[in-house]
Amino acid sequence: MAKFEEGLRYSESHEYVRVEGEYGYIGISDYAQHALGNVVYVDMPEVDDEVTAGEEFGAVESVKAASDLIAPVSGTVVEVNEALEDEPELLNQDAFTNWIIKVQLSDPAELDALMDVEAYKAHCEEN
């Protein structure tokens, strides 16, 4: 069964943000990695790229299909998780430890539009 982590903010498209000060770590939820199956490639933006809430910033690919990554919040990419370039399967092993990008949040108020863990659990159960 999928794991859910408290203290994160979640989007309907199954990305999470872990907020630390003015930064947010963005990744995909454990529910999402389960649904995708074996991740074989992660397409990530570059440092200094701007991401916009609700817009695509990359993709996670399983054997069968590519799924867009949708930014849950806006900001500037300050770091990408380079370990995923060689070991995309880390997302299957632990999706919450293995964030995808770290952004400097440009509008922290956007976090209010995201779900807490209880609301996100309910969202997953509906699917």
Place this chain on the structure above:
Amino acid sequence: MEKKTCLYDRHVALGALMSPFGGFIMPIQYTNITEEHHSVRQHCGVFDVSHMGEVRVTGPDAERYVNHIFTNDVTAAPTGQIYYGMMLYADGGTVDDLLVYKMGENDFFLVINAANISKDVAWMQQQIQGFDIRFEHQSDYYGQLAVQGPEAEAVVEEVLGLPCKELKFYTAKTLDVAEGNEGETIIISRTGYTGEDGFEIYGSHAFTQQAWDKLIESGRCKPCGLGCRDTLRFEVGLPLYGDELGPEISPVMAGLSMFCKLDKPEFIGKEALVEQKAEGVPQKLVGIELADKAIPRHGYSVLSPEGEVIGEVTTGYHCLSVDKSVCMALIKTEYAKLGTEVQVQIRKKTFPGVVVKKKFYDKHYKKN
């Protein structure tokens, strides 16, 4: 509303991910595609391919009729021989690719793609005029299992008790079995769509269900979904109708001319192919290998080094048997030479690639 095969309930009970394919609701995977893929390459897997369509053509003109609608040559074929080829429109576009089994004198068993069943049957019936044949559409009668992998022969012999050792590559025979509808005649052939040794077995729904249960209960054969069927066939360069063949894609464009016998007196589409061979075709199917791990998918654009769109990806994967991102693509002929540098557009970025043979992994057929 999609049709269900006779094994639908068994797939659901095994927890398969079910998805529509070719008008049927089919198992895509039971555990995961990668595991199922490797089980076929290394051991043995069983696929429910009951969605495939079957047609029986018999009667005094059966051989002449099959030669008329089929690109390969079945003239004076030995009983049990199987031929791969295409049915074509007059302009050389492909109606479908299929297997033709010679079952006896003027007796042929045709196996067609699920997604094309109604189109094919209507088209084939339109071509009957002037031929004294009996045309039987048997898709609703037959279930079909594909048992594939290096251990397939032992599994079919020992688990199903069907003698198949003597069967040569691309031949078939009928067997009388006690199972099924209180005894029946099944068809078994040494064929498949994975690049491994293996067998395809056609019987009634009752027989197919009993054989499936024996295979799964034996533990010697992993249930495999259409997900890995696609990665397996892709790696060894086998075409899928709808991707590498279609009304706009002739066998000459797809590199399948060896299955089109232009020395036959006639078949539908022959003139068009003769012309394509003589004058060349504007596009050809090629393999492309990328330097990067990014994955080219069906429909993505292929570009020249200068950035001009020169074609489209037909199928692409991060190849499971060899750790590379590769695709088949239909591109302008001038770029189709092996070693040509091209690019593939994947989302916002372009990735350099090189034209290679469209076979990314060697077949392991048992030919004797």
